Amino acid sequence: MSDVLSPNAPVYADRSTGQVFPDARTMVNAYLAQFADRAGATLDELDDSGYTQVRKGSASVGINVLGDHGVLLLLAPVMSVPKAHKERFYRRLLELSFLTTADAAFAIDAQKDEVYVRALRRLSGLDYEEFEDLLETVGKVADEWDDVLRKEF
Template structure:
């Protein structure tokens, strides 16, 4: 590809129908929201990379079980995408390929695959490994997560104090 690789990425996003939702971050990098997941799509002269930052660090005290689960999930994605631990500690779901011969359909399939898996697995993994009152390890800031007051009462009472069973 030429030095105008961002033009090519923009064109691929337009052909795929995602340009309206894409946010340009850098010359050849766009962010795209996919359900509850955020995708980062980047292109160079030689390669396309699509990744979804999932968690900023491994779940404390559950590192081995979490990594084992990621390996199991990697097996379900048919070699198209996979989880990785980046040097800065972030757990990402990523996929990539050479841009040589890539067309809009191949681009769309790669982005769609990462988006679908990330949107599915971010919630599952959060519920399985990160959900706790003391957790702040999910990719969302802790002030964005519901606090105990936001989760509702412990017993199913109405405003008048009657429980569901009493009605």
């Protein structure tokens, strides 16, 4: 077996520090520890399924390492899809997702009929600054818009 990496092999390394991680879960756990340290908080590591949660204001952000798919998925619940004025509601979410949500977007889980703020990013090549930015963005957007949208709809 060659020690040379395949050109298609995922890279789990932080560009700014040069630290190399053996796998995506180890990398994200290191980023969670760094985030907690910078925030002066205690955060749980990823569980066996690759999941943990972080509170950002009134929002709860789920962090999912989907290794089989090679992606990091951040989800923050916002509200249930309203029964009335759905077309206006969907348009509002699309308009907000155009620029207001930055790297995140509003999404609907059809099975649960729930609205989330979500961000999806390939795990390979993810550095800490990107991780922190995605986590901050999803938390900020969900925290800012959950109450506004509930009042509006």
